[in-house]
Every structure is written in structure tokens, then in C-alpha cells.
Amino acid sequence: MADFLLYMSLFIIWFMLFYHMFLMQGGYLHHRRHRELKAAWEKDPGELPSFSILIPAHNEDMVIADTLKAMAALQYPKDRLEVIVVNDNSSDATGEIVEGFAARYSFIHAVHTRPPEGGKGKSGALNQGLKRASGDVIAVYDADNTPEPDAVWYLALGLNKDPDAGAVVGKFRVQNGGRNLLTRLINMETLTFQWLAQAGRWFWFRMATIPGTNFAIRREILDELGGWDEKALSEDTELSFRVYNLGWHIRFFPAAVTWEQEPETLNVWWKQRMRWARGNEYVIGKYLLGLHRLKHRKITLDLFYFLFTYLLFFTGILLSHAIFVTNLFVDLDLTIGMVSYVLLVTGFLLFLVEVLLALSLERGQLTLKNAGTAVLMYFTYSQLWLALVVHATFLEAKRMLTKQEVTWYKTQRFQTSGRETVKKEKRAKSS
Template sequence: MANILFYTALILIWSMLLYHMFLMQGGYRHFATFEKVIPKWEKNMVDLPKVNVFIPAHNEEVVIRQTLEAMKRLYYPKELLEIVVINDNSSDCTGEIAAEYAAKYPFIRVIDTEPPNKGKGKSSALNEALRQTDGEVIVVYDADNTPEKMSVWYLVMGLLNDEQAAAIVGKFRVVNAKETWLTRFINIETITFQWMAQAGRWYWFGVTTIPGTNFAIRRSVVEELGGWDVKALAEDTELTIRVYEKGYHIRFFPKAITWEQEPETLNVWWKQRTRWARGNQYVVLKFLSQIKTLKRKSIIFDLFYFFFTYFLFFFGVILSNSLFIINLFYDLNLSIGNVALVLWGLAFLLFIAEVMIALSIETTEMNTSNFFHVIAMYFTYSQMWIILVIYSLYLEMKRVLFKQEVTWYKTERFDNKKK
């Protein structure tokens, strides 16, 4: 029995590793070709839509000023651009700082959330802004984001040149990557397992997941869907599934770039990633229960990917590690012997290869320091994710069983200017 369990665990682990290598190859190919359409697309940038940029903000005084500095530099006709800071029940100076910019720049506006959306989290804040604005295109940025000058232009360009796209997704980079050992790991994770994997999924399958920031979506689609789901901690993933179910697709266009702040302490990282994991687990359980009625095959594929990632893959890792540790103290008669060590060694090398392929596309990231950080990441950061996913699943199961209300956690920001 122990041998069967061990082989099952290895199959689960290697399936995910090989799949991610497949995605890395697709992502690399997408990176090499995606800019070729830009000269043709530029010609259609004549009849531009009005754009509302939504920035949900709850106690963001540490970062909101630099965010608005970036927003005022955006390349887009100002008469067609409205930057909307959604001041969601802030108890600090967020509202005052935003109001200061609104007084100077007519294209910047502040909205204070009202009941029933007040203080309920990001989805509720976005729904409030949706109710009070009228732009044809909605762009969403988190309050710690500093998008590059052309970001909104490229997001709108994607929508104008792809009529079937409900949304266009850009990529994001880590602005504080060199602050701590943790932000270095997150920077590597972001490039490899978020935007490169995103590019690979788009290249091979035409599937993209809406992130929490740096994306544009048609207002008509959001209204058709009834806004954002206030019960979803991962409102972006949940919205993605509903967009595909309505018959639209989502395009990944990494020419639109934003820079965002990442957690610099383990405590903040743990709370943020727990919310992410719980949010994705909620989405998987919500839509897998409706799988017989889902119309789009691409959605089913995506759901199984998230199910594999947040359930089966981590189950395989936990199972293999548990059997290995138990076998040290009690002979389980595992027949796999030295083959297990070889497979573990190959898995480690494959992990290194995948990450270095991803880092190679960013000229500043392919260096000796990151190589050693990738090695350390395998034995530390990656293992932390295992514990986190178990904890998140426990919280999500408890929420369902005891019908607890969803509590939104706002990621703590850091003032890097003081360092």
C-alpha cells in the first residue's frame, strides 16, 4: 500500500513539474512574438473610448501618493481618462491625499464608498465605483501600483483590436524586489509562476486569468455579469470563470506593465497568500459543483488546473514527504529505493531549469545572485507554500461548515522612501 501511495504522489508531483515546463516554453515563445502585432494595432487607435481607472484604497496613505504620481503621467487623452480613487472607509490620510490630487488634476476623482459597499473589501469598492461611473472601459490597479506610462494605452489597444476579448491583461513586476530575502523570492515567483505561466497558458490554450491589477475590461461585460462577487476573496479568478462562461475570452498582452509593492515581512506575506489560496479554493469549489452545467471547455480546463494546483499537487508533495519521514523511523518496505532519490534530484534540477528559463527574458534578472536565490527558494519559500495551502484549506473548510462570513485582509504597505 505504501508503494502505491508513493508512486501516486510522484506522478502528481511530476505531472505538475512537466506541465509547468511546457508552460515556460509557451511563455518564452509568446515573449518572442507578441510585439509583432503592435504596428498594425496602432493604426486602429483613433476612435478611443472613455476609460475609468479604478483604484480601490483602504488606508493606503503610505503608497497612494506615488501611485497617483504614476497615474497623472499615463499616456492617454486626458479628456477621455478618469482616475477614480475609491476611498473605502479609510481611517488614515488616504482620502485627503487623493483629494489633494483631485483638486489639481480634473481627470482625477475621489469616490467614498457608501453602505452597503462601505468597508466590505475590494469587490464591494469596485462595485461602488461601477455604480458611479460611465466609462466604456474599466481599468483596475491596486493602490500600491505604479504603471508604466503606456500601460493603459496598450490595454485599450488590445480591446480595440480584439472584439471577442472581454478583458486584456498586462504583466506586473516587483518594485521592491531587492528589499529583503522574501521580496527576492516573490520577484522570482512573480516572473516564473505568474506572468510566464500566464503567457504559456495564453500561447498554448488561449486561456488567461484576470489578475487583481493591471487589466482592462469592457463595462458592458461587467454589467452583464452583475459586477464583482463580494463573497470571493480571489475576486479576479472568480470573475475570470464567469467571463469565459459568457462566451468571451481574455487576452494576455504583456506590453502593458505595472510595478507593484510586495510583502517585505513573513507575517504580511502569510496573510496575503492565505487570502489568495482561500480565494482560489473558493472558486474551485464553487464552480466544480456546477461543472455539468458549464458550457465552455476552456473553463473546465482552468478549473482542473486550479484544482490540481491547490489540492492534488500539494497533496502529492505532503504524501511523499510524509512517507519519506515515516520510513526513516519505521520500515514501510518501499520498493522504490534509490529511484526516489534520483527522481527528487531530477525534480530539483527541473525546477531550477524552469525558473532560469523564465528569468532569462528579463535582462536584469538573469544573474548569479538570482541563481543562488532560486536554489534557496526551492528548500525554503516553496516549502512554505505547502504549509500555507494546508492552513488555507482548513480555514476555508471551517468557513463552509460553520457558515462564517468572509473577512477581507488588506495587504500592509511599506514606506521604502524612509529606508
């Protein structure tokens, strides 16, 4: 029995490792070709559409001013731009700060919500903002984001030049990546995700996942879909599947860059990632049960990718770990012997190559310090994800059985120092 479980777990793990290697190759090729495409599109951008930027904000007085300064600095025709900040049942000074910017800039507007319409979470706030938006294109930024001045222009360019794209997603960078070990690990995680999962899937399959920020979607699509699913903790992933099901594709266009703040403490990271994991498992359950009703079968590829990542892949790793540890104390009479150790070491080396390749695609990221951190990442951060997904699966199963309502966790923000802001600006100029 132990042999069978070990072989099964190794098959699942190596299936995903080979798939990730395939995606990473696509991400590298997309990086090489992207600059030529970007330069060609810039020569004839076409008529820019009217843009409505939605910023959901609940108790964001620590970061919202920097975000609105970035909005004011956007290089986009202001007569075709509106920024709608949804001050969603805040109890701090968020509303006053937003009103101050609205008084100074005619294209910035404040929407204040209170229960029963307000306080339902990000999806609810976005739906309230959508009701007041007038643009042909809807863009979303989180309240801790500072997009580069040309970010929205590039999102518009992507939609103009790709009429089959229902949405265009940009790239996000970690604003506080050098604050401590955790933020350095998150920085490497986000870069690997974007160049592996986003760029790789786009290159091979013309697919990408809408993130929670720095994306633009055609207004007609949101109207047809009825806005965001307010039951979804991962409203971005859920929206992606519905866009696919209408027959559109989602383009990854890394020229549009925003900078965002990431958790600086393990407790905040755990709560944020728990929401992500539970939200993605909700999406898996929702669409797996309704698989026969999906109009466009191409999205099953993404559905099974999430299924393998959040359930089967982590189950395989958990099984292999359990068998490895048990065999140290009890002889399980495994026939695979030393081959299993060779496979484990090779798997670790492949993980390391993927991370380092992703870092090499961003200027200044492939350093000796980051290489050492990548080694540490495998034995600490990645294993922490394993524990988190196990816990998230238990909580989501419990919620479904007891029919509990989901509770939105708003990520805690941290004060941004002027020193980090200067560093971020210097990095942006150098790249």
C-alpha cells in the same frame, strides 16, 4: 500501502511538472512573438475607447500619492480618461490625499464610502466605483501600483485589436524586489507565474487569469455579470471564470507594465497569500459544484488547473515528503528504491530550469545571485507555500462547514524610499 501512496504522489507531481514544462515552452514562444505583434499593432491602434480606472483604497495614505502621480502621468487622452479612487472607509489620510489630487486634476475623482455600503473589501469597493464609472472600458489598479505611462494605452490597444478578448491583462513587476530576501523570492515567483502560467496558457489555450491589478475589461461584460462577487476573497480569479463562461477570452499582453509593492515581512506575506489561497479554493468549490451548469466547457481546463495546483499537486508533495521522512526512521519496504530519489532530484532541476528561464526573459534578472536564490527558493519559499495551502484548506473547509462569513485582509503597505523609486525608473528605461 506506502508503495501505492508514493506512486500516486509521484504521478501527480510529475503530471504537473510536465504540464509546467509545456506551459513554460509556450511562455518562451509568446515572449519571442510578442514584440512583432506589438510593433504591428502600434502602427494602427484605432480609435481609443473611453477608460474608467478604478482604484480601491482602504487606509492607503502611505502609497496612494505615488499611485495618483503615476495616473496623472499616463499617456492617454485625458478627455477619454477618468480615474475613480474609492476611499473605502479609511481611517487615515487617504481621503484628504485623494481630494487634493482631485482638486488639481479634473479627470481624477474621489468616492468616499462608509458602512453599510463601504468597508466590505475590495470587491465591494470596486462595485461602488463601477456605479459611478462612465467609460466603455473599466481598468483596475491597486492603490500601491505605479503603472508605466503607456500601460493603459497598451491595454486599450489589446482590446481594440482583439475583438474576442473580453479583458486584457498586463504584466506587473515588483517595485521593492531588492529590499530583502523575501522580496527577491517574491520577485522570482511573480516573473515565473507570469511567463509560465499567464503567457504559457495564453499561447497554447488563449486563456489567462485576470489579476488583481493592471487589467482592462469591457464595461458591457461587467454590466452583464453584475460586477464583482463580494463573497470572493480572490475576486480576480472568480471574475475570470465568469468572463470565460460568457464565451470571451482573456488576453495576456505584457507590453502594459505596472510596478507594485510586495510584502516585506513574513507575517504580511502569510496573511496576503492565505487570502489568495482561500479565495482560489472558494472559486474551485463554487465552479466545481456547478460544473454541469457551465456554458463553455473550455473553462474546465482552467478549473482543473486550479484544482490540481491547490489540492492535488500540494497533496502529492505532502504525501511524498511524509513518506520520505518516515522511511528515514522506519523501513517502509518501498519497492521503488533509489528511483524515487532520482525523480526527486530531477524534479528539483526542472523547477530550477523553469525559474531561470523565466528570469532570462526579463532584462537584468538572470544573475548569479538570483540563480543562487532560486536554489534556496525550492527548499524554503516553495515548502512554505505547502504549509500555507494546507492551513488555507483547513480554514476554508471549516468556513464552509460552519457557514462563516469571509473576512477581507487588507495587505499592509511599506514606505517606499526615494532610492527604490530611482532604481525602478532606471530599470524601466533600460528595458
